[in-house]
Amino acid sequence: MLIGITGTPGTGKTSVAEALRRRGHAVLDLKTTVAPYVLEHDEEMGADVVDVEAWAEAYADLDGFVEGAISHYLPCEKVIILRCRPDVLEKRLTPRGYSAAKIRENAEAEALDVILIETADAFATEQIYEIDTTFIDSETAADMILAFAEDKVPASFGSLDWSEYVMSL
Template sequence: MRVAVTGTPGTGKTTAVERLAAAGDLDESMSVVHLNDVIDRESLTTGYDEERESAIVDFEAVSEWLAGRENVVFESHLAHHFDADRVVVCRCHPETLEERLAQRDKQAESRAENAESEALDVVLTEAVETHGTDRVYEIATTDLSPEAVAREITAVVDGRREPSAGTVSYTEYL
């Protein structure tokens, strides 16, 4: 079983997956991978985007790194681009998302771009296009604690939650 946990930066996916790993709620055969750490550590990039101030990920190299790995929950804002049995999309109200990114000292332009992406369902749309609605699970994280989000992810992993693509909307933000 491969479970991707994805979402716009600031939606709470990394924190929730850290809580998931610490809580020990996953079957002991499951491992947790922070894909961005792997990308950095293994230098799975093709260059640097000066405008966005971020590395350009080598998707083929990441796919090769993931190949053959089973019983894994892997997390990143890019996780939905890779083969998975289930895809969790963490969602957060764009205003809250902007606040969270401001606390991380992200530039105003980056905060606005991410908030707009969240309102427009960019990650969700990509996840559904790649994996289909029957493998995508949305979690509205805005008002949930990281522990509660971790429990929702565990429910997805354990098969106790139904797919739910298209259940969260922040279009009023636009």
């Protein structure tokens, strides 16, 4: 079973993936596998355009987790969306050396539920689990992910509302 772990940059995907790996789970880092499938680099967005269909075909037999900001475009059986309050997200992204514009763009995307909306458009309600990582550590988030993966908790998403942040822009 392929389970995607997605979210805006800074929501904790890499840290949670490391926590899952420490527990012995197979976790593929999407960034380490996409290079052969990059169609172009969008300079304006500072992001690669990836041939998701070709990647998915190459990794069709993957059993485990795949972590990355575009994993919700893959043919996963379940998708976990990591979320973070936009003001906290900005603080997490600042040390990465991103430009102010890129930090703002990511915070706005988080406030506007961009990845949630993209995921909800592509997957059934029972396949999606949203986790607010604003004030929890990666081990707690990993516990929550495993509970959903093992059908111990129901799907859940759409309860976070950061419209206040949008209004302050």
